[in-house]
Amino acid sequence: MDSVKWFIRVLLIFFLPHFSISADTITPDHFIQDNNDEVIVSSGNIFALGFFSPGSSRNRYVGIWYYQIPVKTVVWVANRDNPINDTSGILRIDGRGNLALFQGNQTLPVWSTNISIAGAGNSFAQILDSGNLVLLQNDTGKEVLWQSFAYPTNTRLSYMKIGYNFRTGLNQSYTSWKSPDDPGVGNFSFRMNPGVSPQMVLYKGSVPVWRSGTWTGKMWSGIPEIAQNFLFNDSFVNTDDELSFSSDTINASLMTRYVTNETGVSQRILWNNASQSWIISYTTPIELCDIYGHCGRNGYCNPYLGDFECTCFPGFEPKSP
Template identity: 85%
Template structure:
């Protein structure tokens, strides 16, 4: 009798530990299915990963990350943005190669995958973090980072994310608008870092520059005078042989904010207002006619845009 109780106790402990481990993770044994409305949620209940349909769309299904406790459904990252599933048969799981992969029904080829080569694939797992980063880790090598969504952003730039280049790997972290509120596919506008003698952040429509930040002064971008009165963010510019990047992290974890490059052709800093339970826009670029690239005016530039020339007056 004691042996039976011991076995039941061990079995219960196993299931409880498995449940706890799986709350924010996808493993070989724990996957999520669209038809069960399953999600995984970060440890602090900040972000969720699961299936969704954007705005008025009722058939196209995507895997995305959104704020878990904010009542307004706000998606900050999309996996299969150009390859929607048209029913609720989607399954997100770890595949035989150790990649996080999205499958439709019983199909053998994935709709989307992290698509990296891994060793010891049986021990890899995916985890959603409180930062909003989805990571693929290798458990038998001390939880080595294999892949992260922060390295493959869509239209949203969060704290602890970067815009720029890993000059060793060639990874370019840029932000591309959705096609429309109903379609998270790659849109017309891209916000990225331009390398060179005087790096700048530039908003493009296709290959045409729409707006630029100006050069880095050591404390701020010369074309964004609002940064001179910044008391909420820790801004970091890195220009080394290995990395060219910029990040803007919140000083307080209670401040919920995001940058979005949207389908209307602007990039915006947006803050969550707890009192009104809504998002409010704190900064927009371009904001007025003089902000547009190539526009003539007292604060604009009438010359052809080049690095090291035609700096915006502030």
């Protein structure tokens, strides 16, 4: 009997440290490995962080996706331009306190949060129910050293911003994947243009494709659809310290995302529980007349003109008949 008690006590001593680790954190003593299919999951089982391969690719990336949705939907990618070509990846807190991704036994990271941290070994990473991956100080658990929301890829979630922090110089913009099989930085970007009348602009490379129009106080003048929607709380900030826009869900149970995709459109997408599928709420641009400068500097666009939607302002003539 005593030997049985001793054996149970040994088992408890061995396993207790593992049981005490939160399932939503990476600490200096707890990392995740690709070859073990390990993930960390937010406390409400909303988002997961782990390794994945997009589409038909065999390359491996660290990403964040919806945990309970049957269709894997990735909303953020760490090493988007530096894939790992096998399953030897390890995501851990490194010797400087940064969250870092390593391939096999290599000493240089494939990707890292790469910030200066006072007190090595005094930090941990946590995935939140908002989809934000944060690096925190271990002593307080409150000071955010780094967060994925500040470095988006192609997706904007609730409580994420698009715009500028003029104090830090941070520019939060969204860039499409190269393709469904490659999350690398693509051709299209969605960002805030500062100036007298700030606007959100979709670019292909350095060429503007679409613009939101100016902020009216309730909506963007070029997106009338958002004025008719009572599911979101839109916020526009324009101060000396910050220029930003965010659109947050009023109902926390509503799953929504804004995606700038590789085809050159930006979409608001909602999850439909009944059909177990994503539903597109609106898309921009929708038609040819939505494309920035489609008819040239001295022309205007009218989709109802017929075969040719462009016409000149009075006093101007087409360059070619």
